Amino acid sequence: MTESAITSVMQNLKCTREQAIQVLQDDQAIDKGQRMDFDLSPEQEKLAKKYANAREHKRTAYQFTKRERKPNKTKRQLIKMLADYLAGEGITPAITNQERQIAFECDGNKYELTLVQKRPPKQ
Numbered sequence: 001m002t003e004s005a006i007t008s009v010m011q012n013l014k015c016t017r018e019q020a021i022q023v024l025q026d027d028q029a030i031d032k033g034q035r036m037d038f039d040l041s042p043e044q045e046k047l048a049k050k051y052a053n054a055r056e057h058k059r060t061a062y063q064f065t066k067r068e069r070k071p072n073k074t075k076r077q078l079i080k081m082l083a084d085y086l087a088g089e090g091i092t093p094a095i096t097n098q099e100r101q102i103a104f105e106c107d108g109n110k111y112e113l114t115l116v117q118k119r120p121p122k123q
Contacts, residue, residue: 001025075099075115082113 001024009020076099086093093104102113
């Protein structure tokens with residue numbers, strides 16, 4: 001332990017001479033493999049090694065649930081009104097999606113009517 005090492009530790013750690021000497025002695029003891037009072041206990045060390053090994057971790061099984069959409073009453077009413085109108089004109093409509101689509105046949109051709117609600121413009 002040289003005087004320059006002691007002064008260097010004192011300046012870098014802003015500590016007293018006794019504290020710097022203790023730090024250097026602890027560093028030397030750690031370098032030799034001695035256990036210190038702040039080391040983990042053998043049980044804690046074993047546990048830390050276990051968690052550091054990534055192969056022993058179990059992966060989290062996420063359960064992705066599909067978000068339930070709130071029913072859009074306005075769109076349902078519009079689709080029903082359109083289907084009722086087509087039925088009144090002698091056309092047999094089939095509601096394929098209660099908030100979006102009506103399928104029907106007219107003059108031998110098949111048609112699908114799709115209702116799309118636009119979002120309000122961003123401001």
